[in-house]
Amino acid sequence: MEVIIQDTPEDCARIGASIIASTLRRKAHAVLGLATGSTPLVLYREMIRLHAAGELDFSMATSFNLDEYIGLAPDHPCSYRYFMEENLFKHINIRPERTHVPDGNAVDVDAACKAYELSIRSVGGIDIQVLGIGTDGHIAFNEPVSSLGSRTRIKTLHEDTREDNARFFDSMDEVPTHCITMGVGTIMECRQLLLFAFGKAKAEIIARAVEGPITAMVPASALQLHQDVKIILDTAAARKLEHGDYFRHVYENKPEWQRH
Numbered sequence: 001m002e003v004i005i006q007d008t009p010e011d012c013a014r015i016g017a018s019i020i021a022s023t024l025r026r027k028a029h030a031v032l033g034l035a036t037g038s039t040p041l042v043l044y045r046e047m048i049r050l051h052a053a054g055e056l057d058f059s060m061a062t063s064f065n066l067d068e069y070i071g072l073a074p075d076h077p078c079s080y081r082y083f084m085e086e087n088l089f090k091h092i093n094i095r096p097e098r099t100h101v102p103d104g105n106a107v108d109v110d111a112a113c114k115a116y117e118l119s120i121r122s123v124g125g126i127d128i129q130v131l132g133i134g135t136d137g138h139i140a141f142n143e144p145v146s147s148l149g150s151r152t153r154i155k156t157l158h159e160d161t162r163e164d165n166a167r168f169f170d171s172m173d174e175v176p177t178h179c180i181t182m183g184v185g186t187i188m189e190c191r192q193l194l195l196f197a198f199g200k201a202k203a204e205i206i207a208r209a210v211e212g213p214i215t216a217m218v219p220a221s222a223l224q225l226h227q228d229v230k231i232i233l234d235t236a237a238a239r240k241l242e243h244g245d246y247f248r249h250v251y252e253n254k255p256e257w258q259r260h
């Protein structure tokens with residue numbers, strides 16, 4: 001794992017966008033794994049800025065999102081499809097038919113989950129996946145005790161997650177109870193992972209995920225087994241890491257060409 005600690009979320013976003021840009025420059029038809037939530041917004045703003053500056057071309061790229069609420073139509077303002085359209089897709093030149101978000105309105109949810117896995121496989125797998133982390137240690141919507149080998153499937157949301165996400169809805173009653181999410185196993189097969197966390201509310205869970213034992217109680221801890229993962233943190237989210245000084249030392253001493 002490479003832990004990169006920066007002063008601000010904007011500094012983290014610049015690093016993340018530059019890694020994504022170099023992936024797309026190397027492989028124009030790269031498959032991007034995308035995430036929703038507050039955390040990736042600053043990254044998407046930077047990606048949009050690079051695109052507007054002519055430095056990031058998505059014309060050949062494909063994307064897969066991690067998850068979607070069950071029961072929300074794609075045009076519902078709280079659906080993750082809507083989030084992606086508003087916060088990224090409509091500002092860049094990715095082709096709409098190459099963007100994928102699980103179908104929260106599928107009649108046969110199990111079949112939709114299997115089809116999602118197959119469609120990831122049919123384009124050769126995900127090259128680079130963006131991740132946030134929940135305060136309970138979830139990645140995507142893999143809540144505690146999710147199998148670390150799980151695949152795309154239906155999950156019941158933890159009440160803590162529903163409460164965390166209630167801020168996007170008019171009332172708690174409107175927050176869906178279920179979702180479709182890529183599994184931890186699906187995420188572990190992505191070639192490269194970038195996990196972002198900002199703010200002091202994430203400090204405790206980041207320390208557990210990065211420095212604690214690998215356990216299904218903290219699904220993000222499974223990333224310790226991935227060979228190409230960068231954990232990109234602002235100072236507040238990094239403050240409970242026991243080895244923070246070491247992580248800073250490693251990053252500062254990397255040659256420039258190796259940084260991203």
Ligand code: PGA
Pocket residue numbers: 036037038039040131132133134135138139140
């Ligand atoms: P947040 O959510 O970015 O809104 O904090 C992260 C997550 O739940 O994965």
